Amino acid sequence: MKNRILYIEDDIEVGDLVARDLQNRGYTLTWLTCPDKYLDYIKTTDIVILDIMMPGLDGFTIGQRIKLSNPDLPIVFLSARTAIEDKLKGLEYAEDFITKPFHPDELAARIEILLRRFDKIKKEIIQLKHLEIDLKVNRILNTETNEEIILTEKQHKIFHHFLKHPNQILTKEQIYEYIWNQEYFEGDKTLMVHIRYLRQRIEKDPQNPEIIETIRGIGYRVKQ
Numbered sequence: 001m002k003n004r005i006l007y008i009e010d011d012i013e014v015g016d017l018v019a020r021d022l023q024n025r026g027y028t029l030t031w032l033t034c035p036d037k038y039l040d041y042i043k044t045t046d047i048v049i050l051d052i053m054m055p056g057l058d059g060f061t062i063g064q065r066i067k068l069s070n071p072d073l074p075i076v077f078l079s080a081r082t083a084i085e086d087k088l089k090g091l092e093y094a095e096d097f098i099t100k101p102f103h104p105d106e107l108a109a110r111i112e113i114l115l116r117r118f119d120k121i122k123k124e125i126i127q128l129k130h131l132e133i134d135l136k137v138n139r140i141l142n143t144e145t146n147e148e149i150i151l152t153e154k155q156h157k158i159f160h161h162f163l164k165h166p167n168q169i170l171t172k173e174q175i176y177e178y179i180w181n182q183e184y185f186e187g188d189k190t191l192m193v194h195i196r197y198l199r200q201r202i203e204k205d206p207q208n209p210e211i212i213e214t215i216r217g218i219g220y221r222v223k224q
């Protein structure tokens with residue numbers, strides 16, 4: 001599991017885009033549209049992303065309070081304000097200030113930089129049955145034979161998509177459209193074939209899979 005993010009943003013459109021992107025990257029994200037209850041999540045958060053203009057307490061006030069009580073918790077302002085005065089004010093107690101509009105890759109890169117600086121990067125090792133999966137370097141080890149399992153690019157992408165959504169039933173449509181970035185048509189066997197070959201690589205007994213579970217009539221699930 002990757003790091004935990006507290007995101008405070010009252011703009012639903014922007015918030016939805018940011019939340020979905022960061023969750024797709026594997027982060028555990030709590031999104032608050034109102035800052036009133038932010039204190040409930042501070043102790044279990046690795047980084048805070050803050051808007052400035054919100055109802056009630058503004059982002060500057062929240063950021064200042066967070067930093068006073070949690071100096072080792074990195075803060076990123078994500079705001080439509082572009083005036084240098086606002087940036088300087090925010091950077092008095094936040095580590096970064098990103099102006100809207102922005103590219104999701106830039107936000108993700110800034111988050112990774114701050115997590116490394118504050119030594120909050122979590123080792124992305126998953127133990128799953130007989131598999132040890134290192135998400136950082138895309139390495140899968142069979143712990144019983146001590147052999148590395150080599151997957152194709154598509155197999156890696158499918159398997160990692162399952163690992164980002166542990167214990168969740170993913171429909172065939174959801175998986176196909178994410179992996180191939182195009183609409184799924186009922187009866188298409190492409191995904192089924194890839195799942196079969198993936199099982200041959202990672203399952204002890206591909207005919208009786210224990211890792212990738214088929215949910216008949218719906219899709220698949222990986223239990224952790």
